[in-house]
Amino acid sequence: MDFVEAMAIEVSRMVAPERPLRGVPFPRFTHEEALERFGSDKPDLRFGMELVDLAPTLVDEAGAPCSGFHVFDAVLSAGGRVKGIVAPGMAAASRSQTDELTALVKRFGAKGLVISP
Secondary structure (H helix, E strand, C coil), X not given: CHHHHHHHHHHHHHHCCCCCCCCCCCCCCCHHHHHHHHCCCCCCCCCXXXXXXXXXXXXXXXXXXXXXXXXXXXXXXXXXXXXEECCCCCCCCCHHHHHHHHHHHHHCCCCCCCCCC
């Protein structure tokens, strides 16, 4: 990995010196960390859209679900996960855009999508 990283950095500097790399050395994640933070073992770091575990804010001190939203409470009660992403600029998304996003997340195994401004 060190060799490939050094080669990619050098090739980038030689081919496109006007576009310097943002992060050197490249960030490295374990497989588990990549899945937990990005939902993929090939995360795209350009957009900063990390998954955020919402459970700590949706349970009481005893660990019982208390969000007041039945869907979240049922998922947490069953041992499931509720995660979110920060998507700047999406508060004004149209209904067709949110429907399109909902269809997309379902293809990746999510049960649904909740958008909150």
